[in-house]
Structures are given as C-alpha cells and as structure tokens.
Amino acid sequence: MAGAIALVDDDRNILTSVSIALQAEGFTVRVYSDGEAALKALTENPPELAVLDIKMPRMDGMELLRRVREKSQLPVIFLTSKDDELDEALGLAMGADDYITKPFSQRLLIARIKALLRRTELRAQPEGEGEPVAEKIVRGRLEMDPARYRVLWEGKEVTLTVTEFMILETLAQRPGIVKSRDQLMDTAYQDDVYVDDRTIDSHIKRLRRKFRAVDSSFKAIETLYGIGYRFAEE
Secondary structure (H helix, E strand, O other): OOOEEEEEOOOHHHHHHHHHHHHHOOOEEEEEOOHHHHHHHHHHOOOOEEEEEOOOOOOOHHHHHHHHHOOOOOOEEEEEOOOOHHHHHHHHHOOOOEEEEOOOOHHHHHHHHHHHHHHHHHHHOOOOOOOOOOOOEEEOOEEEEOOOOEEEEOOEEOOOOHHHHHHHHHHHHOOOOOEEHHHHHHHHOOOOOOOOHHHHHHHHHHHHHHHHOOOOOOOOEEEEOOOEEEEOOO
C-alpha cells in the first residue's frame, strides 16, 4: 500500500510529527506549508492521497481542494478545527473524502489514510485482477459501472469521490431497502475506523447536490428520519 502522501499544513509541528509516523509505515511524504505551495505539485505530480489543513494563510484548504477538484479526483482528507461543524460540512460538501478533527492521534489519521487508500485501490483495480469484476448496476435512470468507477444519470455522467461512490453503490444495490448510518459507515469506512454520523449525512448531501446539478428534480435518495437512507424504487 505504501505510496506518496502529501501533507499541507502551516503547523510545522504537525508536518514533522505526522511525516515521521507515515514514514515509519513505509509511505513517502511530501510536505507543504501552505496551499499555494502545494497547488502545482498536487495537480501536476499528484500523490496517492493528500491531507489538507483547512485554515492556512495565502490559500486555505477549501480553495486548494476546489482547484484540485477542477483537474482530478485525488483522495483527500481534511484536518479541521476541533468541534467546528461548519468546516467539516463545507469540506465534505466540496468533495473531500473524509475529515479528522484537531487534536488527533497519529494512529487514527494513519488508519483513515490506509482505509481510504484501500477503497481507492479497489476502484482502480484492472479488470481480470483480484476479485471478480462487479456487474453494472442499473436502477431506472441510474447506471453504475463499478469496474470503471463510472456513474450515469439519464445518460449524463456524475463524478463522485471514492466514498460517495461506495455509499451510493450500497444504496442502489437494494432499492427500497433502508440502510442505517452504521451500515453505510461499515461500507465506506472499514477496519473499525471511527467515523461520526454527521460524516455520512454530509456525503449524502453532497451526492444529492451532484445529481441535482444534472437533474434538478432528483429525489432518488430518500431520508427516513431517525432510521437512515434508501434508494427509491422506480
């Protein structure tokens, strides 16, 4: 699994301590102290994954992610301020795959990084290698191709992050069946990595927003308050 990880944070203590921990796990680490310094590297020579602090001088993590998303679906984990729900919601809404709040344990961050890389590698696996190739999922106007990591709605492509794809796939596999937040978390975040319920809610909001960008009447992902979510039968 070892590969290149980009750390973007203006706190040099975090850059140093997290770099040492990641290197001990076999990763190559690239460090940047602000968004402007990282932008060119992340778009022209992307790593396997980036960890971005939200609040930085010159160019904050939100703007950096927006610029990166114009060119790639690079897996991204946000570092947010403690208990700052607005940061978390905005970060996920803009296309981050995950977030973790400061202060954080290095072990938890590394676990999140490994889990996201595993999900990314599964989606990028060539046909004929590893597990049998998953069949396409067609549910009314929705078409999902897990082998090619591609989603269409009424023939129009919808670009999703790895986490968003896995959540939608879980819902679409059994239309009309309610999936609880815990079940969706088990799908998207394996290996007993702790994730707050709000993370799933934010991913669902992002999914709806992306589909409504191609179909303003999109209502296929339904909320059952206090229970969970389901993909509507057509």
